[in-house]
Amino acid sequence: MEKRKPSFAEIKGLMGEQKVNDVLKQHNLIYFHDTLLKQGSVSSQFDHIIVFPNKTVVVIETKDRNGVITGGANDEKWLQVAGNQNRYYFYNPIKQNIGHINMLYKKMDEYRLYGYRILSLVVFTSDKSVLKDVPSGVIHLNDLSRTLSNINGKSFFNRSKKFVHMLKREDFSRSKKEVRRHKEFAKRAPHHKKATY
Numbered sequence: 001m002e003k004r005k006p007s008f009a010e011i012k013g014l015m016g017e018q019k020v021n022d023v024l025k026q027h028n029l030i031y032f033h034d035t036l037l038k039q040g041s042v043s044s045q046f047d048h049i050i051v052f053p054n055k056t057v058v059v060i061e062t063k064d065r066n067g068v069i070t071g072g073a074n075d076e077k078w079l080q081v082a083g084n085q086n087r088y089y090f091y092n093p094i095k096q097n098i099g100h101i102n103m104l105y106k107k108m109d110e111y112r113l114y115g116y117r118i119l120s121l122v123v124f125t126s127d128k129s130v131l132k133d134v135p136s137g138v139i140h141l142n143d144l145s146r147t148l149s150n151i152n153g154k155s156f157f158n159r160s161k162k163f164v165h166m167l168k169r170e171d172f173s174r175s176k177k178e179v180r181r182h183k184e185f186a187k188r189a190p191h192h193k194k195a196t197y
Helices: 008-026 091-112 141-151 161-172 176-188
Strands: 030-039 042-051 057-064 067-070 077-082 084-090 117-124 129-131 138-139
Touching: 008 030, 008 042, 008 057, 008 117, 008 141, 030 138, 030 161, 030 176, 042 091, 042 161, 042 176, 057 091, 057 141, 084 091, 091 117, 091 161, 117 141, 129 138
Parallel strands: 057 117, 067 129, 117 138
Antiparallel strands: 030 042, 042 057, 067 077, 077 084
C-alpha cells in the first residue's frame, strides 16, 4: 500500500504544533504531543497536553490559520477572513477542545484520578493571524509563554505523577493502525466538515 503524502493543511498544522513544542521546551514542562486516546469506538487526538506538578492540566488545541479570526464560545463555526477578503468557516476550536477534555475526564474516572484542574487553551500559531472578538482562553502563540508562566503555580511536590503514568499507558499515537482508525472516526464525526467558502 502506497504511503499517502500529507496535505498542505496537515503540513501547516504540524508546523504550528512544532512552534508550540518549542515554547513548551523553553519552559521545561512535562507535556505530551499528538496523543491519541480511545474509549470503545470513540477516539480523540490531542495536539498538546501539559501536566503541571500542582495537579493542573492544560489541553491545547493548535490552529495555524492566517487572517482575521472571529468567533464566540458557543458558535458552531468561526470565521477566518484572509487575503483579499476570502472568507472561510471552520469548526469552533473551543468546542473541539471540550470534546478532547471530555475524553480525558473519562480516562481519569477509569484510573480514579481526582482533584485535577483541567484548562482549555486554543493557540493560533501563524504570524499572519489576528484574533478579534474571541473568548478568553484563545490566544496567539506570542502570548503562550506568559500564559504558561501565569498557570504554573510553584509546587514543592509533584502531585501529578499518576496522571502522567495514565497518559503514557493509554496513548495509541504510535500505532499506525489506531491512528488510521481515528482518522476514519474523525471523518464521520458531525463537526468534521470541510471549510465552507
